[in-house]
Amino acid sequence: MTGPKQIGAQDRNAVPNGKTALGKVRGLGSARHGGQLWIRERVSSAALLLLGTWFIVSLLLLPDLRQGTVLEWLASPLAFVPMALFVYLNFEHSLEGLKVIVDDYQGDEGGRLTWHLVSLFLHVGAGALALYALVRIVFGAAS
Amino acid sequence: MSRNTSRPLSPHLTVWKWGPHMVTSILHRATGVALSIGGLALLTWWLLALAGSASAYDDFSAAASHPLGILVLVGLSWSFFQHTLSGVRHLIMDSGDGFELKTNKNMAYATWAGSALLTIALWAYILLGRGA
Numbered sequence: 001m002t003g004p005k006q007i008g009a010q011d012r013n014a015v016p017n018g019k020t021a022l023g024k025v026r027g028l029g030s031a032r033h034g035g036q037l038w039i040r041e042r043v044s045s046a047a048l049l050l051l052g053t054w055f056i057v058s059l060l061l062l063p064d065l066r067q068g069t070v071l072e073w074l075a076s077p078l079a080f081v082p083m084a085l086f087v088y089l090n091f092e093h094s095l096e097g098l099k100v101i102v103d104d105y106q107g108d109e110g111g112r113l114t115w116h117l118v119s120l121f122l123h124v125g126a127g128a129l130a131l132y133a134l135v136r137i138v139f140g141a142a143s
Numbered sequence: 144m145s146r147n148t149s150r151p152l153s154p155h156l157t158v159w160k161w162g163p164h165m166v167t168s169i170l171h172r173a174t175g176v177a178l179s180i181g182g183l184a185l186l187t188w189w190l191l192a193l194a195g196s197a198s199a200y201d202d203f204s205a206a207a208s209h210p211l212g213i214l215v216l217v218g219l220s221w222s223f224f225q226h227t228l229s230g231v232r233h234l235i236m237d238s239g240d241g242f243e244l245k246t247n248k249n250m251a252y253a254t255w256a257g258s259a260l261l262t263i264a265l266w267a268y269i270l271l272g273r274g275a
Contacts, residue, residue, distance in 0.1 A: 042237060045230050049227060049231065052223065056220075070193055071193060074193070090183060094179040097179065126184070129191060130186060130190050132194075133191045133193065134190055136194040137193055
């Protein structure tokens with residue numbers, strides 16, 4: 001009855017202070033920030049619905065997809081600003097979505113932490129690269 | 144903190160009877176993962192190539208117009224349309240609407256029809272209409 005490994009079927013929810021895990025948290029109320037990720041995911045999805053449509057339609061409206069043509073288009077504020085938002089929100093929404101998937105399918109707490117860290121680092125790393133490229137495009141065209 | 148390791152995780156593919164809503168739900172996740180990994184890698188590569196030299200952009204263009212590259216792009220555009228339409232379905236359901244069985248089933252079918260039609264229309268336009 002001391003360590004988690006010896007806990008039998010009848011008292012597998014037993015915790016050191018004599019209460020069950022449920023008894024320990026019952027009545028405490030919510031942490032009051034659980035809904036934030038859920039809401040952010042939906043806000044970014046609504047924004048991406050608009051920006052994704054804009055992205056595809058804009059590419060189709062370009063006369064061609066040669067480097068010079070795309071660069072000239074992206075350097076204008078009316079393309080650069082939505083594009084920067086599109087890139088940023090894509091990475092945010094992707095990070096939020098993958099977090100939910102990891103939480104759902106990775107039961108092990110250490111594994112969850114590892115996956116969340118790997119995902120966070122990859123998203124921040126690739127997202128920073130993409131934004132760097134955008135900044136280079138807009139300043140390269142200005143000079 | 145003691146944790147009961149014998150408790151189940153989120154129900155997985157094996158426990159559900161396959162139906163339109165269930166397929167749509169799992170497609171939402173699968174396409175989301177595909178867009179996260181493939182889509183964002185491609186978007187980042189495209190932007191870096193654009194910001195880089197002419198040869199860097201030529202490399203991207205060559206890969207994107209290769210038959211295998213087109214196959215990947217078709218898959219990603221279908222993923223985008225399926226995930227987006229399914230996302231709209233989720234937003235409708237988040238508002239409390241669309242839980243009536245028949246409505247729910249029809250909305251699930253509508254996402255498949257919509258994503259297939261949009262993908263076909265997009266690639267017909269790119270490969271035939273535009274003549275690029």
